[in-house]
Amino acid sequence: MNALEFDILLPAFFAGLLVLATHIPFGMRVLQRGVIFADLAVAQIAGLGVVIAGLLDLTDQPLLVQLIAGSSALCGAVLLAWIERNASEVKEAYIGLTFVLAASLGILLMSRDVHAGEHLQDLLVGQILWVNNTQLISTAVLSAALLIVWHRLHNSQNHFVFYALFALAITASVQLVGIYLVFASLIVPALATYQLQRRMTFAFGIGIAGYVLGLLLSIWLDLPAGVAIVWAMALIGLLSALLKRTG
């Protein structure tokens, strides 16, 4: 690998580390609660907020757009916490329905304002190779804050605290690396290390190895980076789950 290639991969790798830092602990909790698709629902609701910001002609103020996306995600968190408390047995159905309704409402609103649609697209299909330092620093600050709160309130049984932290983390990470990588980072390490000793260490190992291998494959085999990482992480996860069984 030459210096140029290293220079391209390094920010993308940092973005991956930031996403993993919050998504691995959250992913384990998501798996335990059985709310796998909550991330998709939250991302769509955040995207919906951005569409509305577009309709109100606010898109030229990036900070305001982020605030709107974050507040929409928090509204989503309230909804998810309510579902968890009141409809625990059928919560997957409610979460799926929330996802479809938010996505459809986005398209309905966009049919009036096409420009907003482009922003929704940007929000959902963040591309990991384009990350810049501003994004990395702001996501790092946000992730650190979320993790501190998470550790303080780790054992709190309050559904809203979990969903609120989760919603803010997802809103930031989706814009950084896109929805496919968010989903993979959340689920693959947690799933591959299910019922394992020293779970956190192995989960981070799998996540980091996935990002490294995927980025290298993108250089070596000339592949789109985001999707290459998704597959690399899944294969590494599968391999370690098989090793665990035989070992």
Next chain:
Amino acid sequence: MKKILFALSMLVLSSQAHAALNVFVCEPEWAALTQELAGDKATLYTATGALQDPHRIEARPSLIAQARRANLVVCTGAELEVAWLPVVLRESGNNTVLPGSDGYFETAQFVTMLEVPTRLDRGEGDVHALGNPHIQTDPRNFLPVAEALGKRLAQLDPGNAAHYRQRLTAFNQQWRAAIAKWEAQAATLKGVAVVVQHKGFPYLSHWLGLNEVEALEPKPGMEPSAAHLAQVLATLQKQPARMVLRAAYQNERPSEWIAQRAHIAAVVLPYTVGGSDKVKDLYGLFDDTIARLLAGLQ
């Protein structure tokens, strides 16, 4: 009574003569051209906005309804609208605007196409077999299109033929003068090295003599590989570019990424009428395009 009926029928006829043609236009630049050539004799409906990617739009009932009442469909062709226009025309049930009929007009047929592949390979992404369809970035392409479109309008609405002929002559004259003015303004852009975000500017580069050294997203709509970006940066080290170009409807992240790394200007071009606040008509489109390119040089 007869007099009243006669007066009413005259009223109906005259209002029809006022806007004789319903024209369904695919892209804003052709709507602007049709407007120049038809004036108040045509009612226009434009299917895509300046901030939309004309490759993919959502089919809506309103599109089909508009195609149903159209006397003339004006689109780029060359497979630009292949994802949605055939469906809209078929669903409209309007036989007078189907491809091959007089009511169907493809602008790309009247210009010399660039980037026509010698070998067809869909693996290269959104490749167009008939060449690159983004012909509206070279103002010279509007001359043969205007000529043919003016004739078509006169053919479909013979009652106003003189009107169309007169407007065509006026447009030709003004447009040629404007091209001369733009070429003089843009003389310093000749040979300037640029990076393009996608391969959407071959006609602009060909016209102004811009030197496109690399494309960030060689396969439109697909995330590039890290290997490709490394190659782009390597090329730029050997052959520094002055700016990176993107169309107004595109995501700004790729342009900003290369602008920061290679320390070059990121230039957003309106790409079509309505693509920026200043671009209200075809003249404004090129006034603004040249102004933004010149600003990028500084």
